[in-house]
Amino acid sequence: MYDTATTYNVTAGVGLFNGSLVAPFIENLHKTAPGYPFETMPYSYYMLSSNLVANPLYSTWSDPVQCDHQAGECDSYVLSGGVVMSTPWIPTGYANHPLVKIEETPVLQLDFLRGNGTTNFRDTDCLYFGQRKVLMGIRFCLRRHELDSRSLVIGWSTP
Numbered sequence: 574m575y576d577t578a579t580t581y582n583v584t585a586g587v588g589l590f591n592g593s594l595v596a597p598f599i600e601n602l603h604k605t606a607p608g609y610p611f612e613t614m615p616y617s618y619y620m621l622s623s624n625l626v627a628n629p630l631y632s633t634w635s636d637p638v639q640c641d642h643q644a645g646e647c648d649s650y651v652l653s654g655g656v657v658m659s660t661p662w663i664p665t666g667y668a669n670h671p672l673v674k675i676e677e678t679p680v681l682q683l684d685f686l687r688g689n690g691t692t693n694f695r696d697t698d699c700l701y702f703g704q705r706k707v708l709m710g711i712r713f714c715l716r717r718h719e720l721d722s723r724s725l726v727i728g729w730s731t732p
Contacts, residue, residue, distance in 0.1 A: 578670035585659035586678035587652055626683065630655045637684045639724055652681045684724075694728060 602613040626632050627650075637649035656663060656673055663673055694714040702711050711729050718724035 576670060578667040579664060581661075583659045583661060583675060585654060585656075585675050587654050587681045588679065626650050626652070626685075630657055635682060638682060639684045639718070639721065647684050649682060649684045652683065653678060654680075683727075 599613075602615075603609075606613055631654060632650045632652045635649045635651045637647050640647035640649075656675070659675060694716060698716040699712050699714040702713060714728045716726050718726050
């Protein structure tokens with residue numbers, strides 16, 4: 574059992590994402606550099622996206638739900654948003670209490686299957702990012718799992 578230094582309510586975890594706000598955000602970025610022929614995106618977004626899953630500030634390794642890690646089929650991570658995203662921030666000055674416990678937090682679990690190219694996506698499952706003369710592009714696919722409607726199958730490739 575651990576000693577508790579303090580207890581208080583916080584906002585933490587992974588919240589809902591309103592995808593309808595993405596297009597207006599991108600269009601506003603385009604307005605910052607009229608005539609620029611490439612896609613515009615803040616570096617902080619690229620920086621976070623490249624290591625979001627592997628960064629222990631935002632995620633933790635977990636036992637998979639849909640596959641067998643022991644058999645080498647997959648890896649699984651829980652995206653919690655991390656302690657750095659909780660508010661109010663954790664108070665300082667408690668050197669004898671180095672642990673934080675946050676209960677009842679919404680999270681997102683991702684099981685990454687080791688792909689063998691057998692997952693088939695319909696064209697309607699996929700979107701292409703990079704149409705506006707970008708230096709890089711990606712085909713991102715998303716559909717519900719055939720056996721578990723609460724789970725999603727995700728894939729990507731370069732166009």
